[in-house]
Amino acid sequence: MKIAVDVMGGDFAPKAIVEGAVIAANQLPEGVKLVLIGKQSIMLDILRTMKYPAHAVEMVNADDVIEMGEHPTRAFSQKPNSSIGVGFKLLKEKQVDAFCSAGNTGAMMVGSLFTVKTVGNIQRPPIAGFLPLKNGGYSLMLDIGANADCKPEVLAEFAELGSLYTKFSFGIENPKVALLNIGEEEQKGSTVVQAAHQLLKINKKINFIGNVEGRDLFDGKADVIVTEGFTGNVIFKMGESFYDYAAEKGIKDPLIDRMNYEVSGGSPIIGIKGNVIVAHGISSPEAIKNMIFLAIRQVESKVTEHIIESYED
Amino acid sequence: MKIAVDVMGGDFAPKAIVEGAVIAANQLPEGVKLVLIGKQSIMLDILRTMKYPAHAVEMVNADDVIEMGEHPTRAFSQKPNSSIGVGFKLLKEKQVDAFCSAGNTGAMMVGSLFTVKTVGNIQRPPIAGFLPLKNGGYSLMLDIGANADCKPEVLAEFAELGSLYTKFSFGIENPKVALLNIGEEEQKGSTVVQAAHQLLKINKKINFIGNVEGRDLFDGKADVIVTEGFTGNVIFKMGESFYDYAAEKGIKDPLIDRMNYEVSGGSPIIGIKGNVIVAHGISSPEAIKNMIFLAIRQVESKVTEHIIESYED
Structure with missing residues (x-):
């Protein structure tokens, strides 16, 4: 198994990324290699000072960098030799099993859409976030930032994809799928969410349990929580700020500790024909290491192959 | 000053409401009276068992009740003798200075729109929430649930109203107004939020400081945070669930403690020609007492008169 890592993407790239990759390299399971992509x-300059098993780390040169603030579509097409461009090329050619980056998320979305491409008729692949639960587990929330505006049909796609992901990745039979809303009743919420409720209710591919509200997020009422990328993004960032606050104040708690973005390390883009993980721009070495292990677990679970199969039926 | 309280509205009405009113009645400032509205x-049955200064509590009979699940517009027009209907009648006739209810929020919105009416050309009065800050203060977030779908123009109205409210109620000169978004850059976010950003940027009535994100909510970067009622509602309910979780786990912290909905007790509907406060359906006596004191402070500040004046210019 080969996990590709974009060394040039992220606020603290390349140093934090290489450091995280080295921590991971020293703990990799048998048969897993890292492919570092960058200048x-x-x-070499950074790696020279570090100890790691040389057989577990390959390097692929990429002369260009897509900066954090660049226009995603334009940058992706104009910079085929960027670390993101090269990563998607390797992924598409199946030279690597997964591609991870803490860089320009928009460019990662563009690469996902136009290089590896979506499964079936999926219109808008979501970024899925791992929402920590009081009981120690996670719910999958999607979307958490890729799609700020969603049609009801797109929310229904998120529901199906989330259901498949939790089934094959978390091993949950018949995952419970809920719609995030501002009330329990089906006529509550925005026009889009009301229409989505009706689509989810009649969708036979999922186990729809109805609406959940902001107060239910950590209760584990649902395995999958469907929402537009706008609210999903606000929720995750708010959770992170809780963790930061608690850390500042010396509050230690198992739930709050898992609101630290470093713990899951990254978020998969799902509904595409490849394993792509994106991470926070501010990613630390610890976060990068955890993103790499998330990618390894995802590849091992074959969740992406299962999702592709489900849409081929 | 007279503060009217809907005794019949709320999950634990009438008992919790009367109990809260009695706690308040025992602490009222000179010259303030409560007007309890209900059957x-x-x-009388509930009050009989309680101690309170009789001169501070009046009762007004209302034979009907608008239940929590009833259709707001239909119920409001068909039940003029409901406690909510009677409350708005008293408010419109200026027999009371404020009207508070933990009952059907939709019916409270309908009463606000069609009985006391909006100021100026305001289309959609928001419900404003008090977001606790790390520094001990509050930001005003609006909307937090009345308007799940907002046009950019409506978000601009929220910005103006929030600015006026914090100026006259919190005493902040030139309040900082921010737009909740999923990135700092103005081209980020949903179509509506992007358009709203442009409207806020050119609005000379407010001090617009740009976007804030989910991670900034408790930092006090802005005095006013503008968002659609969907995301605003999720944020407040998520905050409440944090408080509940922390309370369960014995975590005591000044910021988290103020995420308890009971502390502010209620949320004003603003942009209307009267003082209307709505509260959580689950309101406890403590919450009701605090809602009454919030109403008293709001009446004392004359914020509603100031807002009306601003729109008459």
């Missing part, structure tokens, strides 16, 4: 000379 | 016989 070779820079990677 | 007289029920109110």
Whole structure:
């Protein structure tokens, strides 16, 4: 198994990324290799000072970088030799099993859509977030930022994809799928959410349990929580700020500790024909290490192959 | 000053409401009276067992009740003798200075729109929530649930109303107004939020400081945070669930403690020609008492008169 990592993406790239990759390299399971993508000379300079098993780390040169603030579509098409461009090329050619980046999320979405492409008729692949639960587990929330505006049909796609992901990745039979809303009743909420409720209710591919509200998020009422990327993004960032606040104040708690973005390390883009994980721009080495292990678990679970199969029927 | 309280509205009405009113009645400032609205016989039954200064509590009979699940517009027009209907009648006739209810929020919105009416050309009065800050203060977030779908123009109205409210109620000169978004850059976010950003940028009535994100909510970067009622509602309910969780786990912290809905007790509907406060359906006596004191402070500040004046110019 080969996990590709974009060394140039992220606020603290390339140093934090290489450091995280090295921590991971020292703990990799048998048969897993990392493929670091970036400017070779820079990677070598950083790696020179570090200890890691050389057989577990390959390097692939990429001369260009897509910066955090660049226009995703334009940058992706104009910079085929960027670390993100090269990563998607390797992924598409199946030279690597997964591609991870803490860089320009928009460019990662563009690569997902136009290089590896979506499964079936999926219109808008969501970014899925791992929402920590009081009981120690996670719910999958999607979307958490890729799609700020969603049609009801797109929310229904998220529901199906989330159901498949939790089934094959978390091993949950018949996952409970809920719609995030501002009331329990089906006529509550925005026009889009009301229409989505009706689509989810009649969708036979999912086990729809109805609406959940902001107060239910950590209760584990649902395995999958469907929402537009706008509210999903606000929820995750608010959770992170709780963790930061608690850490500042010396509050230690198992639920709050898992609101730290570093713990899951990244978020998969799902509904595409490949394993793509994106991470926070501010990612620390610890976060990068955890993103790599998330990618390994995802590849091992074959969740992406299962999702592709489900849409081929 | 007279503060009217709907005794019949709320999950634990009438008992919790009367109990909260009695706690308040025992602490009222000079010259403030409560006007309890509900079925007289029920109110008398509960009050009989309680100690309170009789001169500070009046009762007004209302034979009907708008239930929590009823269709707001239909119920409001078909039940003029409901406690909510009677409350708005008293408010419109200026027999009371404020009207508070933990009952059907939709019916409270309908009463606000069609009885006391909006100021100026305001289309959609928001419900404003008090978001606790790390520094001990509050930001005003609006809307937190009345308007799940908002046009950009409506978000601009929220910005103006929030600015006026914090100026006259919190005493902040030139309040900082921010737009909740999923990135700092103005081209981020949903179509509506992007358009709203442009409207806020050119609005000379407010001090617009740009976007804030989910991670900034408790930092006090802005005095006013503008958002659609969907996301605003999710944020407040998520905050409440944090408080509940922390309370369960014995975590005591000044910020988290103020995420308890009971502390502010209620949320004003603003942009209307009267003082209307709505509260959580689950309101406890403590919450009701605090809602009454919120109403008293709001009446004392004359914020509603100031807002009306601003729109008459």
